[in-house]
Amino acid sequence: MYHNLDLDHIDLTQEPPKEEPARQCYFMAKAKKQVSAMCEAAGRPMTFHVETFGCQMNARDSEKLTGILTAVGYVPSGTETADFVIYNTCTVRENANRKVYGRLGKLKRLKEENPYMRIALCGCMMQESHVVEKLRDSYGFVDLVFGTHNIYQFAQLFCQALESDAMVVEIWKDTDRIVEDLPAQRKYPFKSGVNIMFGCNNFCSYCIVPYVRGRERSRSPQAILEEIRKLVEDGVVEVMLLGQNVNSYGKTLDQPISFAKLLSQAAEIPGLERIRFMTSHPKDLSDELIQVMASSDKICRHLHLPVQSGSTRILDKMNRRYTKESYLDLAARIKKAIPDIALTTDIIVGFPGETEEDFQDTLDVVRKVRYSSAFTFQYSKRSGTPAAAMEEQISAEVVQDRFDRLLTLVQDIAREECAVWEGTTGKALVEQVNHQDESLLTGRLGNNLLVHFPGERSLIGKIVDVHLTECKGFYYMGEMIEWLYHQ
Numbered sequence: 001m002y003h004n005l006d007l008d009h010i011d012l013t014q015e016p017p018k019e020e021p022a023r024q025c026y027f028m029a030k031a032k033k034q035v036s037a038m039c040e041a042a043g044r045p046m047t048f049h050v051e052t053f054g055c056q057m058n059a060r061d062s063e064k065l066t067g068i069l070t071a072v073g074y075v076p077s078g079t080e081t082a083d084f085v086i087y088n089t090c091t092v093r094e095n096a097n098r099k100v101y102g103r104l105g106k107l108k109r110l111k112e113e114n115p116y117m118r119i120a121l122c123g124c125m126m127q128e129s130h131v132v133e134k135l136r137d138s139y140g141f142v143d144l145v146f147g148t149h150n151i152y153q154f155a156q157l158f159c160q161a162l163e164s165d166a167m168v169v170e171i172w173k174d175t176d177r178i179v180e181d182l183p184a185q186r187k188y189p190f191k192s193g194v195n196i197m198f199g200c201n202n203f204c205s206y207c208i209v210p211y212v213r214g215r216e217r218s219r220s221p222q223a224i225l226e227e228i229r230k231l232v233e234d235g236v237v238e239v240m241l242l243g244q245n246v247n248s249y250g251k252t253l254d255q256p257i258s259f260a261k262l263l264s265q266a267a268e269i270p271g272l273e274r275i276r277f278m279t280s281h282p283k284d285l286s287d288e289l290i291q292v293m294a295s296s297d298k299i300c301r302h303l304h305l306p307v308q309s310g311s312t313r314i315l316d317k318m319n320r321r322y323t324k325e326s327y328l329d330l331a332a333r334i335k336k337a338i339p340d341i342a343l344t345t346d347i348i349v350g351f352p353g354e355t356e357e358d359f360q361d362t363l364d365v366v367r368k369v370r371y372s373s374a375f376t377f378q379y380s381k382r383s384g385t386p387a388a389a390m391e392e393q394i395s396a397e398v399v400q401d402r403f404d405r406l407l408t409l410v411q412d413i414a415r416e417e418c419a420v421w422e423g424t425t426g427k428a429l430v431e432q433v434n435h436q437d438e439s440l441l442t443g444r445l446g447n448n449l450l451v452h453f454p455g456e457r458s459l460i461g462k463i464v465d466v467h468l469t470e471c472k473g474f475y476y477m478g479e480m481i482e483w484l485y486h487q
């Protein structure tokens with residue numbers, strides 16, 4: 001979904017422009033010509049598939065890759081049996097890496113049967129030099145490898161890969177650059193992620209992200225608000241503002257601005273109905289933000305506030321820069337100011353040196369905060385991070401046992417928190433037809449709960465009032481209010 005992208009009038013006899021995004025538009029025009037020639041030779045359209053691993057940031061990056069592939073003439077295949085397959089990888093935990101290697105084997109076989117097929121890899125995993133070495137040594141059938149910092153160069157690298165028999169590899173160690181105004185093709189017409197910043201400066205001791213996503217860079221508020229306005233013009237009613245640590249947004253800009261200010265400016269955009277954001281670091285969450293959230297009904301009643309551990313001792317070793325008590329105090333202040341808020345979190349079990357007592361502190365925080373849901377992870381050793389070199393790594397059996405106990409508690413509380421809404425009415429953004437039952441629609445409430453209810457598919461993308469009739473554990477069955485009136 002991109003306006004003003006006229007690739008057919010770019011003069012390819014000229015040298016490519018030096019400045020961005022004009023340079024990438026030039027390469028898109030060039031790629032379009034090449035793709036069109038391939039379609040003609042094959043006597044069929046060229047298809048693509050983008051597979052996303054990992055977080056919302058990657059999901060948004062994948063929309064940008066999809067935007068470019070669509071602009072140059074590829075059509076989506078929906079499966080990996082396609083002419084261009086790209087994996088947008090994650091490396092936050094070891095099993096994400098394992099998955100990619102496993103699936104590459106299958107792609108190799110598909111490529112042997114399809115002379116037009118090209119395979120590309122990008123994303124966080126590619127920022128690790130041992131990964132690129134392994135790809136060069138054992139996965140020579142991959143055509144293109146690039147990283148997180150130069151994703152905006154995709155069109156240019158794609159052209160290079162089409163012309164080269166060897167694997168094209170372009171990885172940057174870091175960047176201070178943000179390229180605006182490249183196309184993106186949204187997964188949903190009515191909602192979109194919007195990057196507000198890139199990278200992370202926090203260096204939590206277990207986390208690879210600062211090494212693979214680089215230093216924190218904020219986009220200008222003007223560019224962000226303009227992007228949101230354009231999205232709204234294009235039918236978007238809900239945006240998710242994305243950053244690894246949105247609460248430190250804007251601090252390093254020439255004209256510093258707080259995240260709370262950005263949020264209130266976004267909330268003023270006419271036609272925008274809902275705003276979400278992700279992720280908040282507890283150490284940087286300001287009273288100003290709590291106030292802005294409390295006073296705007298456009299900002300969803302959902303806050304993802306990763307705690308990681310409930311033990312002050314472990315939090316210190318994790319370099320999280322808050323304590324159990326300060327986190328609990330923050331959660332209490334948020335709940336007091338916004339009583340209907342849903343708090344969600346990320347928790348790691350089995351961090352090096354975690355004792356049963358530390359783990360009990362984590363359970364205690366879960367009991368006190370009462371999360372609406374939580375992502376629970378077993379600690380995964382990431383080479384190059386300080387925690388990987390720590391002594392007292394915890395045995396797999398102990399980690400599994402703690403993980404199971406944590407999950408049981410998290411789920412019990414999440415069920416209870418979900419049930420409190422039974423009999424109330426909420427506003428749901430209708431996202432899709434229910435996967436299991438076509439007579440039902442699936443909507444998302446502001447607090448992120450899902451509700452399934454009878455309705456016409458023409459309501460997809462609309463916000464409707466839904467009566468939450470029956471709690472089914474972690475989601476609801478409901479009835480639309482207008483629907484009730486029309487009976």
Ligand code: 5AD
Pocket residue numbers: 092093206207208306308346347348377378379380381382
């Ligand atoms: N091991 C386990 N979980 C991790 N996370 C980040 N790094 C690791 C790791 N090495 C989790 C954190 C973070 C989420 C995105 O992934 O909980 O909030």
Ligand code: SF4
Pocket residue numbers: 200201202203204207208209210244245281
């Ligand atoms: Fe990783 Fe910590 Fe940055 Fe989150 S805040 S991306 S956990 S280093």
